[in-house]
Amino acid sequence: MIVSSGKIADEGKSRPAGGPDGGAAADKLPHVAGPIPGPKSREIFEAEQRHIAPGRQRISLLAGLALDHGEGATLVDADGNVYLDFVAGIGVASLGHAHPAMVNALGEQAGRLMVGTFATAERAEAFRLLADVAPPNLTRSHLYSGGAEAVEAALRLARSATKKHEVMGFWGGFHGKTGGVMGLIGDESKHGYGPLAAGQYLVPYADCYRCPFKLKHPSCGLHCVEFARQQIRNSSAGAIAAVIAEPMQGTAGNVIPPDDWLVAVKSVAREFDALLIADEMITGFGRTGRMWGIEHSGVAADILTAGKGMGAGFPVSAVLMGEQVSHAEPFAKPSASSSSYGGNPLAAVAVAQTIKTIRQEKLVENARRVGAMLLGRLLELKEKYEFVGDVRGRGLLLGLDLVRDNTSRRELSRKVMEIVFKEALKRGLLMMGYFPRVRINPPLVISERQAQTGIEILDEVFAYVRDHVDWHSG
Numbered sequence: 001m002i003v004s005s006g007k008i009a010d011e012g013k014s015r016p017a018g019g020p021d022g023g024a025a026a027d028k029l030p031h032v033a034g035p036i037p038g039p040k041s042r043e044i045f046e047a048e049q050r051h052i053a054p055g056r057q058r059i060s061l062l063a064g065l066a067l068d069h070g071e072g073a074t075l076v077d078a079d080g081n082v083y084l085d086f087v088a089g090i091g092v093a094s095l096g097h098a099h100p101a102m103v104n105a106l107g108e109q110a111g112r113l114m115v116g117t118f119a120t121a122e123r124a125e126a127f128r129l130l131a132d133v134a135p136p137n138l139t140r141s142h143l144y145s146g147g148a149e150a151v152e153a154a155l156r157l158a159r160s161a162t163k164k165h166e167v168m169g170f171w172g173g174f175h176g177k178t179g180g181v182m183g184l185i186g187d188e189s190k191h192g193y194g195p196l197a198a199g200q201y202l203v204p205y206a207d208c209y210r211c212p213f214k215l216k217h218p219s220c221g222l223h224c225v226e227f228a229r230q231q232i233r234n235s236s237a238g239a240i241a242a243v244i245a246e247p248m249q250g251t252a253g254n255v256i257p258p259d260d261w262l263v264a265v266k267s268v269a270r271e272f273d274a275l276l277i278a279d280e281m282i283t284g285f286g287r288t289g290r291m292w293g294i295e296h297s298g299v300a301a302d303i304l305t306a307g308k309g310m311g312a313g314f315p316v317s318a319v320l321m322g323e324q325v326s327h328a329e330p331f332a333k334p335s336a337s338s339s340s341y342g343g344n345p346l347a348a349v350a351v352a353q354t355i356k357t358i359r360q361e362k363l364v365e366n367a368r369r370v371g372a373m374l375l376g377r378l379l380e381l382k383e384k385y386e387f388v389g390d391v392r393g394r395g396l397l398l399g400l401d402l403v404r405d406n407t408s409r410r411e412l413s414r415k416v417m418e419i420v421f422k423e424a425l426k427r428g429l430l431m432m433g434y435f436p437r438v439r440i441n442p443p444l445v446i447s448e449r450q451a452q453t454g455i456e457i458l459d460e461v462f463a464y465v466r467d468h469v470d471w472h473s474g
């Protein structure tokens with residue numbers, strides 16, 4: 001069915017029509033022939049390895065693939081194998097790959113003007129559309145090129161607005177790898193980079209499956225938020241400018257907190273006259289079945305950072321803010337918040353085209369509909385396989401915890417997870433399944449049929465692990 005030794009399926013490079021339920025891209029299914037990686041992939045990968053410095057993404061190293069092109073929710077490697085993409089460049093490829101409208105828009109703009117700084121009609125349109133889809137209180141924005149850069153800018157803005165300097169973030173949080181935000185990484189990956197920025201405090205996120213207080217929501221009364229309050233009181237210098245939170249945590253494993261959590265977090269921020277920064281790099285732009293992750297809890301953020309899916313692959317990010325905050329100095333002084341590439345004409349076109357396409361193709365609704373189906377199918381897998389400990393999801397942001405037993409909740413070993421990843425790949429599914437907190441975040445254009453196929457592959461992989469792998473140990 002999915003693995004075949006036959007001829008590679010049709011892999012035309014152009015897509016006649018976009019949209020989750022129309023056009024060739026929506027019909028395209030995975031098809032893998034021969035060993036993975038194939039000979040051409042191997043040759044290109046090895047050539048690259050000769051000069052590329054170590055430290056690239058684990059998924060690319062584990063896969064060993066060289067990609068040739070993408071189409072909708074599928075990727076095609078150099079040997080012509082077709083994979084279903086449950087990664088989307090870690091939430092970047094919102095419109096899938098090679099969306100014809102984006103290809104045309106960028107191509108046309110590249111032939112006219114690529115360098116930024118001055119106002120252009122395209123940039124004016126991008127800012128207008130951004131304000132149009134933004135939460136109602138966030139009417140102004142700045143454009144940047146990467147996520148960390150936008151979060152750094154958001155912190156500078158919060159400092160300008162409050163005249164304070166400290167920040168509180170969360171365990172499991174990720175906001176980028178630059179100096180000002182590295183201390184907000186809520187895991188061990190920052191070890192070895194000290195000293196980290198001063199005045200940054202981390203408290204437990206509402207990661208209920210792995211609650212460090214061993215409590216259950218709602219009977220816990222959101223103890224983690226009370227802990228945060230005490231942490232600010234007892235550990236800070238009394239100068240908290242901002243609380244920064246992902247409305248749902250991506251890097252930690254697509255973790256979904258209870259809806260009342262962010263409401264309580266905002267009230268703590270207010271108690272200390274701090275601003276709430278919602279880092280929506282992953283959760284924004286329709287990923288969770290709403291335009292913004294904060295909509296699920298009804299919380300109004302003071303500052304919001306967006307990126308990834310916002311440019312559908314073009315490197316662009318944003319800081320969204322309210323009118324009053326936007327005038328805070330020094331951030332608001334001429335040249336104080338600009339950058340060389342932020343909001344350049346290509347980036348502006350990418351943002352505008354992404355918003356138009358999300359609206360035209362009803363991709364937020366698609367994320368909600370296909371995501372609900374995926375969640376239902378994953379819950380069935382939880383019933384079927386003992387090692388599926390937790391399943392969660394909002395729209396097309398879904399996570400699973402694979403565990404050795406459901407009492408200790410000890411994670412499956414790295415070795416077993418690499419088998420999961422490679423068995424999925426062999427069957428044509430590219431998925432962040434190499435960590436025991438499995439992340440599923442396909443392009444928003446994925447069709448129901450493609451998503452069903454992905455789950456069928458996952459079912460086959462889990463059956464293989466159950467029957468052929470000593471998953472209890474390592």
Ligand SMILES: Cc1ncc(COP(=O)(O)O)c(C=O)c1O
Nearest residue numbers: 146147148174175176279281282
């Ligand atoms: C929530 C969040 N914020 C910020 C970032 C940093 O983005 P970038 O890798 O573009 O710097 C990421 C990246 O994964 C993220 O998930």
